[in-house]
Amino acid sequence: xxxxxxxxxDTIAKDDFNxxxxxxxxxxxxxxxxxxxxxxxxxxxGFGLLESGSVSRKNEVNIMIKNAVDVVFGSLSYWMFGxxxxxxxxxxxxxxxxxxxxxxSTNSSTMGTMFSHFFFQSSFATTATxxxxxxxxxxxxxxxxxxxxxxxxxxYAIPAHWIWHKDGFxxxxxxxxxxxxxxxxxxxxxxxxxxxxxxxxxxxxxxDHGLDPPAMGSPTNAILGTFMLWWGWLxxxxxxxxGVAGGKWKLAAKSAVVTINSSVSGxxxxxxxxxxxxxxxxxxSYILNGILGSLVAITAPCPAVTPFEATxxxxxxxxxxxxxxxxxxxxxxxxxxxxxxxxxxxxxxxxIAVGLFADIDSTGELVVSHPGLFHGGGVGLLIAQxxxxxxxxxxxxxxxxxxxxxxxxxxxxxxxxxxxxFGADLVEHNINGRLDWKTSCLYDSQGIxxxxxxxxxxxxxxxxxxxIIEARANPQTSSALGRRQSTxxxxxxxxxxxxxRRRKDRExxxxxxxxxxxxxxxxxxxxxxxxxxxxxxxxxDVTTNHGAIEPHPGNNENVVTML
Numbered sequence: 001x002x003x004x005x006x007x008x009x010d011t012i013a014k015d016d017f018n019x020x021x022x023x024x025x026x027x028x029x030x031x032x033x034x035x036x037x038x039x040x041x042x043x044x045x046g047f048g049l050l051e052s053g054s055v056s057r058k059n060e061v062n063i064m065i066k067n068a069v070d071v072v073f074g075s076l077s078y079w080m081f082g083x084x085x086x087x088x089x090x091x092x093x094x095x096x097x098x099x100x101x102x103x104x105s106t107n108s109s110t111m112g113t114m115f116s117h118f119f120f121q122s123s124f125a126t127t128a129t130x131x132x133x134x135x136x137x138x139x140x141x142x143x144x145x146x147x148x149x150x151x152x153x154x155x156y157a158i159p160a161h162w163i164w165h166k167d168g169f170x171x172x173x174x175x176x177x178x179x180x181x182x183x184x185x186x187x188x189x190x191x192x193x194x195x196x197x198x199x200x201x202x203x204x205x206x207x208d209h210g211l212d213p214p215a216m217g218s219p220t221n222a223i224l225g226t227f228m229l230w231w232g233w234l235x236x237x238x239x240x241x242x243g244v245a246g247g248k249w250k251l252a253a254k255s256a257v258v259t260i261n262s263s264v265s266g267x268x269x270x271x272x273x274x275x276x277x278x279x280x281x282x283x284x285s286y287i288l289n290g291i292l293g294s295l296v297a298i299t300a301p302c303p304a305v306t307p308f309e310a311t312x313x314x315x316x317x318x319x320x321x322x323x324x325x326x327x328x329x330x331x332x333x334x335x336x337x338x339x340x341x342x343x344x345x346x347x348x349x350x351x352i353a354v355g356l357f358a359d360i361d362s363t364g365e366l367v368v369s370h371p372g373l374f375h376g377g378g379v380g381l382l383i384a385q386x387x388x389x390x391x392x393x394x395x396x397x398x399x400x401x402x403x404x405x406x407x408x409x410x411x412x413x414x415x416x417x418x419x420x421x422f423g424a425d426l427v428e429h430n431i432n433g434r435l436d437w438k439t440s441c442l443y444d445s446q447g448i449x450x451x452x453x454x455x456x457x458x459x460x461x462x463x464x465x466x467x468i469i470e471a472r473a474n475p476q477t478s479s480a481l482g483r484r485q486s487t488x489x490x491x492x493x494x495x496x497x498x499x500x501r502r503r504k505d506r507e508x509x510x511x512x513x514x515x516x517x518x519x520x521x522x523x524x525x526x527x528x529x530x531x532x533x534x535x536x537x538x539x540x541d542v543t544t545n546h547g548a549i550e551p552h553p554g555n556n557e558n559v560v561t562m563l
Contacts, residue, residue: 029243030116032252036239037116040123043232044071044130049225050288051134053218054337058423059138060217061431066133066145073150074126079103082125082157083118087165094169096161120239121160124181128156128189134337135193139203141415142428144407155192155399159184159392175381176388177358177368180240180255182300182350183392190344191396193335199404200413202334204420204459211329213336219284226288233295234259237302247363251303259298261307262314266294270318286322289338293321296346297353304358304368313353320345351389355382418453421462422469432473444472 025033048067052060081101088097103118105111129152136145162170163178170176178184206214216222237259241251270290274283294314298305305313324341328334335341358372358381371377407413418427418435422442425431434443440454442465450472451465 025113025116025243026245027112029245029248030112032244033116033120033239033242036235037120037123039235040120040127040232040239043123043127043229043236044068046225046228046230046232047127047130047134049221049228051137051225051337053220053222053225054134054216054285055137056214056423057217058425058432060221060425062142062424062428063133063137065429066137066142066149067130069146070126070129070133070149073146074129074153075122077150077153078122078125078157079118082153083121085154085157086121086160087117091161091165091167094162094165094167094172096158097165117242120242124160124185125153125156128152128185128192131186131189131339131343132193132196134339135197135335136200137336138424139200139415139420140196141407141412142424144411144413147407147411148403148413151403152192152400155188155396155403156184158399159188159395162391163388170388170391174384174387175370176351176384177304177354177381178300178351178388179302179304179367180237180299182296182347183388185347186296186299186343187347187351187389187392188396190340190342190347191393192400193339194333194344195397195400196404196413197333197335197340199401199408200334202332203336204417206334207332213285213329216284222284222288226291229292230263230295233263233299237299241303241365247365250363251365251367255302257307258302258305258310259295261310262294262298262317263291265311265314266297266317267291269294269315270322273318273322285325285338286318289321289325289342290318292342293317293346296343297350299347300350301354301358303363304354304361306359309357313350313357317346317349320349348389351385352382355379355385416455417459418457418462421459421466426469433469442469444469446472448472 044067048064051063051067055063079102083103084099084101085096088099088101090099091097103114105114129149132148132152133145159170162168163176163184165171176183234256237255238252241248241255243249244252267287267290270287271282273290274281274286278286294317297313297317298310301313302310321338321341324345325335325338328340333340354368354372356373357375358368359375360369360371361367368381370381372381373379404413415424415427422433422435426433427435432445434447435441435453436443440452441449442451442453444450450468451461453462453465
């Protein structure tokens with residue numbers, strides 16, 4: 001079908017290259033774009049906290065550094081060639097552009113528009129790579145990941161041209177709609193994470209205790225990260241109005257309302273789902289991923305749906321997100337933070353939702369000019385969205401496989417087993433210890449050598465050394481555990497001793513009872529002699545006239561009262 005909407009990026013593309021278009025980006029538009037970009041940039045902190053809180057504590061610093069690497073190398077490559085491939089003037093058959101590499105502008109009339117547009121898009125590009133870091137957590141080769149974060153810009157930049165450039169084939173000929181990047185950012189990020197997780201394989205001990213995920217290293221950090229992402233998403237969706245002039249401020253305001261409605265609806269459904277399927281418990285991963293998945297789901301259609309429709313879209317999203325989250329372990333695919341479920345499933349549902357719920361834009365900005373299925377527009381827009389989804393998925397699978405396979409056969413994409421046992425914080429960043437590959441020496445946090453590690457070291461030995469490292473890194477905890485264990489051992493020994501004494505008392509009492517009931521004077525005299533000689537003790541009163549044996553109320557030893 002022909003293009004069904006005029007993307008806000010049409011104006012940007014014209015302005016950037018000295019078009020005489022009457023629709024120009026004003027200074028207040030540029031201010032809005034930059035402010036939104038700054039907010040989106042803070043999402044890197046949110047992703048870092050969410051991911052570091054979801055993995056084990058011995059990998060939390062490494063995952064934060066990976067988020068920094070995404071910004072460093074992702075921004076560099078986007079400036080070098082990413083922006084040019086997406087928004088250069090000359091489009092090669094709607095597939096990619098071929099000019100304005102090493103982005104710059106000396107034209108004062110278009111400089112502000114171009115630079116604000118570049119910075120906004122750069123924040124999108126680095127977000128697409130950050131999504132992937134969570135799926136590869138706790139076992140990826142850090143050197144390989146840095147190279148991957150540089151070239152992953154290609155995976156994002158080319159589909160961005162297809163959908164957001166005025167001559168991109170998905171925009172111009174297919175008529176697909178993606179207002180704020182559910183396809184090029186989230187779906188592509190989720191699929192990239194899926195391919196990476198499959199190629200890396202699961203963590204070495206992931207399936208040792210069944211399909212349930214390991215405990216979070218810091219649920220508090222994960223929750224705080226979700227709040228930061230929630231905040232950042234408002235900049236993500238509202239900022240995609242690309243200004244406030246004309247009717248664009250109305251798009252921004254509406255985007256804020258529908259984004260919140262979708263997220264709170266998704267949160268409510270996630271809580272209910274956890275309560276039902278987790279035996280009246282509220283699973284943290286269900287709640288967080290459900291909220292994030294509903295935010296992803298509203299990203300593509302946000303200005304083209306009503307608040308009520310946004311509530312429906314957001315409420316459906318956790319069904320797909322949690323479903324995929326539970327499915328992946330059964331397929332033996334290890335995604336430590338749920339990135340594939342949140343961004344892959346959520347992004348796909350977002351694009352489909354456009355074809356179902358989108359309506360004609362009434363602001364004059366022509367976000368959507370052809371309605372979706374539920375507004376009488378037939379299946380045209382829905383088919384366009386499906387075609388867009390398939391293009392993103394197929395492209396991502398091919399491009400990601402090529403990048404990762406190249407790295408796998410050159411420097412390797414998976415870290416050594418010692419990285420997984422000791423943690424990437426120690427192996428890659430010398431935190432709580434140090435592993436010197438040149439000398440094969442393993443040092444604790446005080447710099448004391450505790451052993452040798454090389455490629456042939458057994459897993460059993462690695463685990464033993466790791467226990468030493470953890471004990472020395474947390475001496476107070478280890479001492480407390482030792483004291484607790486000593487107390488437990490003492491109490492157990494005391495209980496055993498008391499039990500033995502009671503058992504011995506019962507045996508002696510039984511002997512005395514038998515003698516008394518026998519009535520034999522000889523036995524009685526013998527017993528009396530034994531008692532007098534102290535052969536039978538332990539605070540026993542023998543009352544012969546009643547034939548009863550009772551414990552003595554006093555504490556004196558070797559006392560027997562004969563009446």
